Amino acid sequence: MKASHALPKARLPLWATLAAMVALSGCITLLALWCQPNALRTVVDIFRAQPLLIVLNALPIGLLVVTFTCLFRNVFFGAALVNFGVCVLSIANRIKLEVRDEPVFPRDFALLKEVGSAMESYDIQYPMSTIAVVLLATLALVVLGLFIGCRPFPLAPLRGWLGRLLGAAGSMGILVALLLTVYASNDLYNSFRVSNAYYIPSVFNELGFPYCFCHQFTTYPIDRPAGFDKATAASWETGDQPGQGEDVHLIMVMNEAFSDLTDDPAFTYTEENDPLPNLHALQSDPHAVSGHVVVPGFAGGTANTEFDVLTGMQTNALSASTTSSFRVVNRDLDSVLRVFASDGYHTSFFHPGDDWFYNRENVYDWLGAEETVFVDEMENLTYKGRWVTDDYMAGFIEEKFEEAVAQGELLCNYTTTIQNHMSYTADKYGEGYVYPPVETDAQLTDDVRTMLEVYIEGARDADAMLGRLVDYFSQTDEPVVLAFWGDHLPYLGDNQLAYTQLGSEVGLPEEERVNTLCSYETPYVIWANDAAAEVLDWGSAVESLDLPETNRLSASFLGAALLELTGRGEESPWFAFLNQLRRELPVVQKKTYMTMDGTLTPLITSDQLSMIDQWRQWSYYKLRYKEVE
Known part of the structure; x- marks a missing residue:
């Protein structure tokens, strides 16, 4: 800086x-937006139609320029630093989008070590021309700062460091306040028109990286549990003992919106026209165990159920505010898939949807899936309406199972279906599709009757998928355990309209319900073919699970129970702990707990409360700190 004082300088007045x-x-x-992978002209057209985006993208950059101008007392030096920092972030966002199809989030700053390791794993094509432009622009601003300064502030008391610090603190204070209010607003964020609101990379490209990055400061939070101690949590991560399990294939199928809604007394189905004959048959099969799994959400949140089942953590416990579990995952995590992988299994995830939805392409890599297959890699797809059919997915599972067997591999697979996804409108399966009538003695409006007809048609197909898989695996000598359940109850109209007309408890306010979990229960069945039943000594294996009288389980305990059922209950200290907790409180749903006798209560013992606290702290440690090898 002393050298710069010797240079002749023009001094800018305050204005x-x-x-x-x-x-x-x-x-x-503009330069930060130009660094993005989409054309700047496209962004400008979007901003012209929604001019508020111009302000939202430029305002945080402007406040940073003010901050560093105050500190340096030179607008060009301040702008040079901001230009370099913002554009480096923008270029990093471009590279991450191209490599992982995921934007840069503020939480990535906590993962710089992982970022360095990841960079060695990818063939990254750096945008050298863009980097050169950013460096040249930064250098030009520095040079301008050497020759053009600012006149002293008009108020003499603010010309020293006090004034610099007050100016910088004031502008930063305004920025922080905006981040916590305007930029945190989901209503504002969701009000802008985008081509695909569910595809986050596209949203970043269309709404502008600076605005979207600022919005992400307050989204997808993870609350630090009270009393968390990193060293204590790390001490729990000892005692992995792979290789204890029995050699059986595990096929897990989470079926979209699958429920036993038609078992409600309002329906009058008979054995002849039962929409769920296969589920009901398995409920009395000596090689099956069935009940209800308590999932994290109602009428949505498919990925949250996947997260709960596979990791043993709970979406609802991650934050006091609503969050999306797959959006908080940004590092390798322990999972059911990893336990089976440590035993030499081929682990896979199949989903007939887009890989970017819920960021599944990246998340399942972090969860340890060796193979992921999404709709763009599936061949000869069969659709019913706009969605890939459950029957196609049953065939796809069979095909992949045969590939694994042919290669001498044991298979651990998780499949998430999509056919019975909402909306349940008359045209879902095409104009003129004839739905079997709903069998009910409830008084239904026409729109509710239509919703139920469409939904139950999908439930029939889901049940048929279950039946097809059972028939298929019954005919193989390979030992196979099949787990089949629903991700959440279906959305059937605003304010639980269809549930209300059916007289279901789901349609009542929560304080009026006898079963406070009714909005979150979906059926599950775990079935073993003859070969697996023999290998596992099925009766003893099920009995040793110590399931509650009602066979109800939180989704977070389902994966742990499957590990124990296949002889892997003690391979991982984390899942061993979950099975211990499951024997105390089979269901934990926010502040509602279910004891082993089926009692629902908000009151638990101090020992049980201590286990819940350990669960939360251990989960936080895994999400934030644990290095998975």
């Missing part, structure tokens, strides 16, 4: 400094 701040902030914003 010119302010004008330069505005102009430079706009230029930095």
